[in-house]
Amino acid sequence: MEIIIHSSPETSTQVAARIVARLLREKPAAVLGLATGSTPLRLYRVLINMELDWSMVTTFNLDEYIGLPPDHPQSYHTFMWENLFSHINIDKENIHIPDGNAKDIPEFCGKYEKQIRAAGGIDLQLLGIGTDGHIGFNEPTSSLASRTRIKTLTQKTCRDNARFFGSEQEVPKHVITMGIGTIMEAHMNLLMAFGENKATAIAEAVEGPVTSINPASVLQMHPLVKVCIDEPAASRLKRADYYRWVYENKPAWQTF
Ligand code: PGA
Numbered sequence: 001m002e003i004i005i006h007s008s009p010e011t012s013t014q015v016a017a018r019i020v021a022r023l024l025r026e027k028p029a030a031v032l033g034l035a036t037g038s039t040p041l042r043l044y045r046v047l048i049n050m051e052l053d054w055s056m057v058t059t060f061n062l063d064e065y066i067g068l069p070p071d072h073p074q075s076y077h078t079f080m081w082e083n084l085f086s087h088i089n090i091d092k093e094n095i096h097i098p099d100g101n102a103k104d105i106p107e108f109c110g111k112y113e114k115q116i117r118a119a120g121g122i123d124l125q126l127l128g129i130g131t132d133g134h135i136g137f138n139e140p141t142s143s144l145a146s147r148t149r150i151k152t153l154t155q156k157t158c159r160d161n162a163r164f165f166g167s168e169q170e171v172p173k174h175v176i177t178m179g180i181g182t183i184m185e186a187h188m189n190l191l192m193a194f195g196e197n198k199a200t201a202i203a204e205a206v207e208g209p210v211t212s213i214n215p216a217s218v219l220q221m222h223p224l225v226k227v228c229i230d231e232p233a234a235s236r237l238k239r240a241d242y243y244r245w246v247y248e249n250k251p252a253w254q255t256f
Contacts, residue, residue: 001220001222001227002226002247003206003229003237003240003243003247004228004243004247005230005231005234005237006231007230007231008230009194009195009230012192012229012230013043014046015256016192016226016228017047019256020032020043020047020124020126020190021047021050022256024053025052028055028057029056029057029058030124031057031058031059031060031123032057032059032060032125033059033062033122033125033126033178033186034062034126036061036076036128037128038128039129040192044084047084052088053089054088054089055089055091056091059095059096060115060116061080062125062177062178063076063137063175063176063177064098064099064175064176065172066150066176067174070101076097077097080095080097098176098177099176100176106149106150109147109148110148112178116182121186124187124189124190125183125188125189125190126192127189127191128193129191129205130156130201131156131160131197131198131201132154132157133214134215135180135216136179137153137175138177138183139151139152139153140213140214140215141212142215143179143180143181144210145179145180145181146179147179147181148176149176149179150174150175150176151174151175151177152173153175158173180215180218184218184219187224188224188225188226189222189225189226190228191216191219191227193227193229193230193233195233198229199233199234199236200236201214201216202227202233203237203238206227207237207238207239
């Protein structure tokens, strides 16, 4: 894992944007795994302003609420169109977001996995992290080998996401999410986290044991992970000085 600590979400996002932009320039037909939530919002704004060529890019979103109409203001379909897709030259046919209204959810989930494989796998998967360590909507105790499937949110996640809905009661309790096994097959994972409320989840994910209690900790087993965080999110890392030292002394050919 490469832990990249910057003073603010803005500077941290610049690094993440350079990583994504480099991939799109080197591989115009790249397959991107996309995330929603407050964390990637800045990244999407920066990427839009970079005016990259998305015409051959394929995307797969991590997750979606079950039961919300796609045009609901809080659906991840709406989020993605408002915050990224309607501002870039992506081909609509290449966009994949789990269908939270699929009649047969297990069948849909199997199809989603097949579509990822048929696209050649995910080159770069963007990830946020929940305060409980979830990635995608893989809540604590999710199987580390899980595939795309239905999950029930924890009460904590419902409370965390109530800010988007107005009240906790309005947050759907069920979601479709890529599994941890699905995420682990991405060629690269790029996890972003900002703010003090993510500090414990980040410390456990990076320096704790690999455990399904903190699903993000499984990324310790992945060969290529970059973790872009701000100082508050890094505040509980015991080896933060080492991560800063590594970053400051990166060989020129490894810089972004
Ligand atoms: P956030 O959510 O970006 O809104 O903090 C992250 C997550 O729950 O994965």
